[in-house]
Amino acid sequence: MTRYLTKAAAAAVMMASALVATACSAGSGSTPNASPGNGADGKTLAVGLVAEPASLDFTTADGAAIPQALLGNVYNGLVKQDDSGKIVPDLAKSWTVSPDRKTYTFTLVDNAKFTNGAPFTAADAVFSINRVKSAWTTSLKAAMDVVQQATAVSPTQLKVVLGAPSNDWLFRMTTRIGAMFSQTGVDKLATEPVGTGPYRLGSWQRGDSITLRRNDNYWGTKPYFDQVTLKYFKDPTALNNALLTGTINIISTVQAPESLGQFTSNDKYQVIEGTTNGEVVLSFNNSKPVFRDKRFRQAIRHAIDHKALLDTCFAGRGKLIGSMAPPTDPWFEDLTAATPFDPAKAKSLLQASGSAGASLRLRLPTLPYATSCGQVVKSQLEQVGLKVRIDQLEFPAAWLTTVFKNADYDLSIISHVEPRDLGAVFGNPAYYTRYGTPQLKALLAAADAGDEKTQVAKMKEAARLLSDEAAADWLFLLPSLVVADKNITGIPKNAITEQFDLSRLARS
Template sequence: MSPFRKFSIRISALCAMGLMGVTCAAQAQTAGGVLTAIVQPEPPMLMLGLNQQGPTQYVASKIYQGLLTYDAQLKPLPSLAKAWNISPDNLTYTFELQPGVKWHDGKPFTAADVVFSVDKFLREMHPRARPVINKYLESAKAPSPTTVEFKLKEPFSPFLSAFVVDNMPMVPKHIYEGTDFRTNPANQTPIGTGPFKFKEWKKGSHIVLTKNPDYWKKGQPYLDEIVFRVIPDAASRAVAFEKGDVQVLRGGDVDNVDIKRLKALPGVESTTKGWEMYGPLAFMIFNERKPPFDNVKVRQAVMHAMNRKFIVDNILFGMGKVATGPIASSTMFYDKNVPNFEFNLKKARALIAESGVNVGATPVKLVAFPYGSSWDRLGEYTKQSLEQIGFKVDLVATDAGGWAKRTGDFDFDLTFNFTYQFGDPALGVARHFMSTNIIKGSPFVNNQGYVNKKVDELFTTAAAARQPDLRQKLYSELQQILVQDVALGYLFELEYATLSRGNVKNLVTTGIGLNESFDSVYIQKK
């Protein structure tokens, strides 16, 4: 029996027993209805292969799909690929695609689209997938219209974890081949294979996705439309949910101070599940190309000046935990035994003195992170903290698109970001520190300009290692170096709550939570 056949039988059995974290059959589901959610801040675009900011991921993951999705234990599940096989030497990965899949314009989705997406589009454009593809992918071939074969140059342990939709979204070859990917008109009217098609985007008001009648899963999706409302003010977003104008709140949609009250409303359900793949971790980005942050003692001083427990308790209202380093505590190969930068203004001032840098000579441009009032308060707190140790700080306001451009163009002294771990440091963490990933144009690479050949070597070796013990040893060494160097200013791990009305069903079913396709989401009729 082929490995593909074995896999299909296993999936069928799991569905029959109700043991999967996804919906296997449309038994109790009811079709119809409109789901109303919030997208904030308003994304700069919906082309998921070009932009991976959180709001883009949330909306565009209903339009685009990846080959795989992942359960809460981060084990792969079928999406556009129905089965897969790995060669004994871990160098060849073969995927069998779902039959009868069409792009939203009616053209067939084939293995040629997968090869183009991975080997051309994402290899050039995607800040997370690009370093993995360029480093490890030897070739991508389509032996048949429904079969894709990837050959690696050397083993890469987490390769099977790389096919989540926001990391490797499939894009249509017939639309993008031979064009300038960045300026293709389809970027404004995205075309995918997902359960929902792009219908309308009224800037500053709403984004509407409509049911794909030719979706490859028979009988799905159940919803007629999804409306993502743009509501700039956090208090107004909370009111919209209270009044029932919005049925779903994603983590960050409202201020953390309002979560407890909204959870207590009649008929409201909440969960913190659905973030297992991501393990979001927030940090400061120092521009290490120029003074004052090219000096490690200055960066260390900043860490001592930041009371991160105060931030978690009073700005996040307890919904998070202090980060110890670049790897989240929920992610494989985390090591808590790293240098500790406790809150200590005296030590911070001493380090500034040791550095010999006049940190107040030129005002520092702190580019605000435009993701809600908690981040606004964090910016204000950071300005106050740095000024206590001699800095002059100018807070620079911007929107999501402006922040992405400035950060991607290295046009900042200091800013914030939070990014996802993707279940393995080789996928979610290495991109921020490897010198080969200092590439203009994206806010999710090595934007700080950190260069350390030893770190490059350790990340490369750890990614290829097959023994978990060896990988742990290498990642533990990396965490020691990256924390001591303050390669980024590690702040806190985020905890997010998803709130929804009780009649919204199947909202969080896998380890990627609200970044799922929503093809099984339905509204239970009263």
């Protein structure tokens, strides 16, 4: 999780704390009296975000906030996703796949260097892949288990052999587990990330901002901005005011959609609305006795009026989906009709489960959407006779420790923003949702090993199973709502990857 939960806690899924010790302040590089986003040379930019990382090391700390800031900006992978979700080259110029779909041969760029000066070679790729298996501690590392062997055939050729065909593996290489690390640059990842990307870490002013500086030795197209400051806000009003006053130039994710009118009516700004893959999940702790009864879980789903919730807590923005598959997934099906709002049925199911009037703890991260939607969920569940107590947990540290790591909760709300995260969130019984049934795991395995048609069919079955079993409730899909100064270009419409790509931003 990060601004939301990344599928291993996300995302909104996540993190440890660390303080970066560098010499520069968040606004360094700007002229005196200039805001971080308005340097005299026009080559500085400030972006407003929420949920600051507690660490910069996504190999040991979960949460979407870290890759949001660093992936694609400080770190490159062998491959990445384009705006449509297609897998395209990054540090790998090209690749081939053997007929048995088990051997991948990558041809790498020959001019990339890490920010510590070391050249990037196939040996670094082997090191990075193996390190996921040996040194990473987050739940996402499991996606690399299928790798049997990685070999540097030459400095620019990498061979990866899988133990079995896997539709998922190459896609996962576009996410944080595919980040390439320097063999001599992993000692202080929590505070000193070393990558091959277009930016390098300038400074981290804990509790306020992260400043990235342009990597002048970047192997690809140099970014327009010399310096980008990522400023973090926990209050949506403060975030909006920062743009209105020129403190920042971009709101990466609008937290209070009802406030958009002040920007749409002002020709100084542009509003870009698209989609994300951030499923806002009402999570159930399936290890708790009361949630082991399917009827109880189904009752909660029937008690939620999703349209009213969306209208109330997110100004009607976003999309109702009814499952853990967003429309950008090839296996998406609209399952909103599978569990319609039906308070009478909810009460009947609660009675049948023997848990009518049960008391539940709804433990919420201090994120605006979760706080707002949590009040609606509490009200709707209480209308069918349940007793709900809300606990606010500071995000990321307290929520990640209490809910994500220790599963000390009954209900929670978090947006899982990692791509194709159905299996990550529900396929592992040790994950904070405590689901991972044998039936679901069998469907996920068949989807991964089969051909493309089989993958789509089995993933649809998996999404339907989760819906039928009421493994959680899917409140809505977050929209991508970006507001920026009118003259900022290169802003993507959709947010369907883990990163906020700074490299294509410019000023007209």
